[in-house]
Amino acid sequence: MPATPAYPPRSAPRLYLDARLDESTEIRLEGSAAHYLLKVMRIKEGQPVKLFDNRTGEYLCHVTMLGKRDLILLIDGKTRELEDVPDLWLLAAPIKKDRYHWVAEKATELGVAKMVPVQTERTQNNPVKPDKLRAHMIEAAEQCERTALPELDPLIKLETLLENWPADRHLFFADERIHESGEGSFRKALVAHDGPAAILIGPEGGFSDSENAAIRAMPQSVSVSLGPRILRADTAAVAAISLWMAGRGDWS
Numbered sequence: 001m002p003a004t005p006a007y008p009p010r011s012a013p014r015l016y017l018d019a020r021l022d023e024s025t026e027i028r029l030e031g032s033a034a035h036y037l038l039k040v041m042r043i044k045e046g047q048p049v050k051l052f053d054n055r056t057g058e059y060l061c062h063v064t065m066l067g068k069r070d071l072i073l074l075i076d077g078k079t080r081e082l083e084d085v086p087d088l089w090l091l092a093a094p095i096k097k098d099r100y101h102w103v104a105e106k107a108t109e110l111g112v113a114k115m116v117p118v119q120t121e122r123t124q125n126n127p128v129k130p131d132k133l134r135a136h137m138i139e140a141a142e143q144c145e146r147t148a149l150p151e152l153d154p155l156i157k158l159e160t161l162l163e164n165w166p167a168d169r170h171l172f173f174a175d176e177r178i179h180e181s182g183e184g185s186f187r188k189a190l191v192a193h194d195g196p197a198a199i200l201i202g203p204e205g206g207f208s209d210s211e212n213a214a215i216r217a218m219p220q221s222v223s224v225s226l227g228p229r230i231l232r233a234d235t236a237a238v239a240a241i242s243l244w245m246a247g248r249g250d251w252s
C-alpha cells in the first residue's frame, strides 16, 4: 500500500509575513510576496502556502483567490509555535558585501539569535546595508524553516560594544594568534562556559594589537582557536557558530 503523501508537500512555498497571523483567518498578499507566488511559483487556487510571522508561529494556508498582482490566502491552522532560538550572537566586522551577506545567510541557517555588525580599526570601507542583510536573513529563514528570525543590530564600534557588554554573556573571541600557544581549545571553552554567548570575528585585516588586548581584558572574554590555518572571516564565522551550535546549541 503506497504511503499517503505528506500534506502539505515540502515543496509548498514558505514565506515570512511581517504581520501578526494568529488573529486573522484571511490574508491578502501583494507586493513582492504576491509576485513570488504568482509569477515565480505560479501558484494555483487551492494550493497550500506556509506563512510565519516571527511573533506567534507558522501557519498553513491555501489560496482562495488569485488576482493579477495580489492573492487571498485562508489560514487552515497553526503548524508550529514560535521557536526558542539558541542564545548565541554573532559579532562580525563587516567584510566585502557579498561575503557579508553570505555570513548573514549562514548565521541564520545555523541558528543564531542575533547578528551585530562591529566596526573595528581595520574594517575596510564595507558599508553595511541593513535592509539588504535583513532580506538575506529572511530568505534564509524561509528556506531553513525557522519560525523566529534572527535580530539584526545596527553597526556598533567595538569599543562601545565592549563598554556595554552584558555581564552574563560569554564572549568567544576567535583569535587566530593563539593556536601556537596551545591555548584556545574551542572544545574546552564550550565545556567550561555554558549560558548566553557571543562569537566575535574580525575583518579581513584582523584585530589591531590594542583591540586584541581590550577584548582579552574583558572578564567575559574566552579566546578560542579555529585551528592552525588563517581562515577568511566568513569561513571563521561559520566554523565558530557550528562548533558552538554542536556543543551548546540545539544540534545535539
Ligand code: SAM
Binding pocket: 173, 174, 175, 176, 177, 179, 200, 201, 202, 203, 204, 205, 206, 207, 224, 225, 226, 227, 228, 229, 230, 231, 232, 233, 236
Ligand atoms: N589576522 C589575519 C591574518 O593574519 O591574515 C586576518 C584576519 S582573518 C582573515 C579574519 C578573522 O577570522 C580573524 O580576525 C579571526 O577573528 C578569525 N580567524 C581566522 N582564522 C582563525 C583561526 N585560525 N583561529 C581563530 N580565529 C580565526
